[in-house]
Structures are given as C-alpha cells and as structure tokens.
Amino acid sequence: MAELDDDAPLTKQRYRDAMANLAAAVNVVTTDGPAGRAGFTATAVCSVTDEPPTLLVCVRRDSSVGEAFRANGVLCVNTLAPEHKTLSALFGGKTPADERFAAAEWSRASTGAPVLSGALASFDCRVSSVVEVGTHAVLFCEVVSVGDGAPTEGLVYVGRRYDTVCACAS
Numbered sequence: 001m002a003e004l005d006d007d008a009p010l011t012k013q014r015y016r017d018a019m020a021n022l023a024a025a026v027n028v029v030t031t032d033g034p035a036g037r038a039g040f041t042a043t044a045v046c047s048v049t050d051e052p053p054t055l056l057v058c059v060r061r062d063s064s065v066g067e068a069f070r071a072n073g074v075l076c077v078n079t080l081a082p083e084h085k086t087l088s089a090l091f092g093g094k095t096p097a098d099e100r101f102a103a104a105e106w107s108r109a110s111t112g113a114p115v116l117s118g119a120l121a122s123f124d125c126r127v128s129s130v131v132e133v134g135t136h137a138v139l140f141c142e143v144v145s146v147g148d149g150a151p152t153e154g155l156v157y158v159g160r161r162y163d164t165v166c167a168c169a170s
C-alpha cells in the first residue's frame with residue numbers, strides 16, 4: 001500500500017516513479033496536412049466529454065512532431081493491440097517519420113489523418129483548442145468519426161513495460 005511522504009521533496013523522478021504504476025492504453029497518434037505527416041506514441045490520452053465527443057492528447061512541446069499536430073489541426077488516435085508493440089517502440093523513439101509509417105498499413109480518415117489497420121479503435125479528430133501546461137501542450141480534440149475492431153486483447157503500458165489485457169466482453 002502506498003503511503004504519502006510529505007517530507008521528501010517531490011522531484012520529477014518521484015512523480016514519474018509513481019506515474020509508472022498507472023496502467024495505460026497505448027496509442028499511436030497521427031496527423032497529416034500542410035505541415036506534413038507525423039505520428040508518435042502516447043499514453044497521455046483521455047476522454048473528456050461525449051457532448052460533443054471530445055478527447056485530449058498531451059504532447060511534449062519540444063518534440064519533433066508537436067508543431068505538425070498544431071499546424072495541421074487534425075489527428076487520429078489509434079489504440080494499439082498487442083501485436084503493435086514494435087510499432088509503439090518505433091513511434092516512441094527517434095526514428096524518422098517515413099520509417100515509422102513504413103512499419104504498418106494505413107488508410108486515410110476524412111480529416112486526412114492516417115488510420116492504422118488493425119487498431120483496437122481509431123478516433124478521427126479536429127483539434128478544437130490547445131492549452132500549454134509546463135513542458136506539454138494539451139490538445140483538446142473533437143471526434144468526428146470512430147472505427148472500432150472486434151473485441152480482442154488490448155496493449156497496456158505499466159511498470160515501464162508492455163502487458164496484454166483481455167478487452168473481450170465477459
């Protein structure tokens with residue numbers, strides 16, 4: 001059981017160590033448009049409201065991909081299945097964009113954002129507002145269409161490693 005320690009300084013590392021205990025779905029978030037095609041791995045994705053359907057994505061402001069998302073104003077959140085572990089590492093590393101996208105099959109959403117074949121779910125979005133918080137930009141995104149596959153197994157990231165969970169209806 002975790003106990004709060006109010007005396008110890010709350011360092012970045014202690015915060016990260018605690019956050020590492022939160023199991024999270026893994027997504028590859030993509031965009032395309034005048035600023036070019038880009039994509040990155042993200043666990044900081046969350047549903048905000050269903051009226052209007054809105055989710056948020058947090059992206060590091062100094063990442064190579066952040067500006068493309070803001071400039072294109074569209075994105076697709078592709079939720080990964082267990083077979084996408086290698087893809088997650090590619091989109092989460094320093095790999096050039098062409099190599100990231102060459103590792104999977106894609107179609108195009110109505111916004112123009114790339115949709116990952118075999119994703120557990122895909123959310124095609126328009127960025128409705130951006131709020132900057134510290135090192136990250138929070139992209140609030142209105143969902144314009146969704147695609148979801150048959151219930152199967154999901155990929156989660158917890159304890160700094162990947163794991164598989166059953167996403168099937170019981």
Ligand SMILES: NC(=O)C1=CN([C@@H]2O[C@H](COP(=O)(O)OP(=O)(O)OC[C@H]3O[C@@H](n4cnc5c(N)ncnc54)[C@H](O)[C@@H]3O)[C@@H](O)[C@H]2O)C=CC1
Pocket residue numbers: 015016017019020043044058060092135160
């Ligand atoms: N929200 C984010 O920007 C996240 C970034 N990452 C990046 O992926 C790499 C590997 O991460 P881990 O193996 O999990 O080890 P880690 O020790 O860097 O991160 C542990 C946990 O802390 C949180 N975290 C990490 N970096 C963060 C950041 N800059 N801002 C807000 N939260 C952050 C995440 O929940 C992450 O799972 C690192 O470079 C990390 O920065 C990973 C998860 C989330």
Ligand SMILES: Cc1cc2nc3c(=O)[nH]c(=O)nc-3n(C[C@H](O)[C@H](O)[C@H](O)COP(=O)(O)O)c2cc1C
Pocket residue numbers: 026039040041042043044045058059060062063064065066088089091092093094095157
């Ligand atoms: C499992 C995992 C989750 C991640 N989640 C996020 C996230 O939510 N937001 C973020 O900005 N970066 C996140 N990252 C880091 C980016 O995917 C990584 O910095 C990526 O390389 C961005 O592309 P760039 O560095 O070429 O700009 C995550 C990485 C991994 C491996």
